Amino acid sequence: MMNYKAPRGTHDILGINALGMSFLELKAKEIFKKRGFEEVRTPIFEDAALFMRSIGNTTDIVEKEMYVFEDRKGRKLALRPEGTASLVRSFIENRMDILMPASKFFYTGEMFRYERPQAGRYRQFHQIGAEFFGNSSPAADAEIIILAQDLLSSIGINGVNIHINSLGCQKCRPLFRETLVKYFSSVQNLCTDCVRRLEKNPLRLLDCKIDSCKFTNAPQMLNYLCVSCKDNFNTVQTLLKSANCNYAVDGTLVRGLDYYTRIVFEIRSKDVGSQDALAAGGRYDNLVKELGGQDTPAVGFALGSQRVLLAAEKQGLFNSFKISEKIFVAIADQELFNEAFSFAVKIARNGLKDNKDISVFGPKNTESLTNQLKFADKIKASKVVVFTKNEFENGKLLVKNMRDRTQAECFIYEV
Numbered sequence: 001m002m003n004y005k006a007p008r009g010t011h012d013i014l015g016i017n018a019l020g021m022s023f024l025e026l027k028a029k030e031i032f033k034k035r036g037f038e039e040v041r042t043p044i045f046e047d048a049a050l051f052m053r054s055i056g057n058t059t060d061i062v063e064k065e066m067y068v069f070e071d072r073k074g075r076k077l078a079l080r081p082e083g084t085a086s087l088v089r090s091f092i093e094n095r096m097d098i099l100m101p102a103s104k105f106f107y108t109g110e111m112f113r114y115e116r117p118q119a120g121r122y123r124q125f126h127q128i129g130a131e132f133f134g135n136s137s138p139a140a141d142a143e144i145i146i147l148a149q150d151l152l153s154s155i156g157i158n159g160v161n162i163h164i165n166s167l168g169c170q171k172c173r174p175l176f177r178e179t180l181v182k183y184f185s186s187v188q189n190l191c192t193d194c195v196r197r198l199e200k201n202p203l204r205l206l207d208c209k210i211d212s213c214k215f216t217n218a219p220q221m222l223n224y225l226c227v228s229c230k231d232n233f234n235t236v237q238t239l240l241k242s243a244n245c246n247y248a249v250d251g252t253l254v255r256g257l258d259y260y261t262r263i264v265f266e267i268r269s270k271d272v273g274s275q276d277a278l279a280a281g282g283r284y285d286n287l288v289k290e291l292g293g294q295d296t297p298a299v300g301f302a303l304g305s306q307r308v309l310l311a312a313e314k315q316g317l318f319n320s321f322k323i324s325e326k327i328f329v330a331i332a333d334q335e336l337f338n339e340a341f342s343f344a345v346k347i348a349r350n351g352l353k354d355n356k357d358i359s360v361f362g363p364k365n366t367e368s369l370t371n372q373l374k375f376a377d378k379i380k381a382s383k384v385v386v387f388t389k390n391e392f393e394n395g396k397l398l399v400k401n402m403r404d405r406t407q408a409e410c411f412i413y414e415v
């Protein structure tokens, strides 16, 4: 027989991690609802051109990391590497840019990037994200940053570091771009990608995983912001402070996507690798128009669920997950199988008198009681309810406590 393995960079989410993933999604949905965000589920694959156009042809994601394939009719498709492009496509396609231009949406789901796998980084990974359309006010930026922080603290992750930066606008960024080109031209031994990026998209060099250490003295956008971008950046900071949100201005933050304008941010934790953010996002005022919609400002964020869960695990948050008590229903006499079965169904539906949070196993057919008890141990049942002929005739059961190995008789109606 062939032994099959999950493809490199993918993983099965099970046990406590599956519980953690569900818990995170549940908490996120509660918080999104309170802030008026509605859920959108987009396809896992889209026209590859959508991502090339929105994320940018010279970004690492598009150049190296996208899963692109042709379907049987030769259409060029891509597994989604992130959520924003799909959300914007959906926003425009469903004419929401005209019908409800001021609207808030969230999504949860799998994304795909061909990256080098490492702790908390997978080729198929889960993201939770939100997009706020039609509001150009700095209040929308602050709301999104606070929302991302609230989401992390809702599952117990505190002590995060929020980094913010402004990438400027179409007015002020060209001058910065020119200054960057001058600066990079003086740096020796750029990698081949950077040599090419220098012509097409000099901002991308700041993101280079090979060369970025050479750029410690690179010019920073913050020194080139126009008056209106400067005002915007200051107002966002004032609003964050007024909400007791601690942040640090970080002029080196550029993000690996082309569509950002003005505010970008990352939320990092020392509990995951230093390079990887738990959550990140920013403003993208031109993207809706560039993809064919009405001119609609927008700001959003996404968090990487696996990284968030990794941080949660390191902070010991999984220890607090309450696991239901396991009850095994056993039979000492085969002829009581039907009674034991209907009893198991009843307690699964209603719980026990003293505990509603239980998981019910059994009964098992055609096995000796000894084997049934061994099985109960194997699944770590805390209690075994045994149907025996003598007790049953008197309306009773045996309840074995598997922790201290004691047992007691009790009436069926008492359980």
Ligand SMILES: [Zn+2]
Binding pocket: 168, 169, 170, 171, 172, 173, 225, 226, 227, 228, 229, 230
């Ligand atoms: Zn500007």
Ligand SMILES: [Zn+2]
Binding pocket: 190, 191, 192, 193, 194, 208, 209, 210, 211, 212
């Ligand atoms: Zn480089």
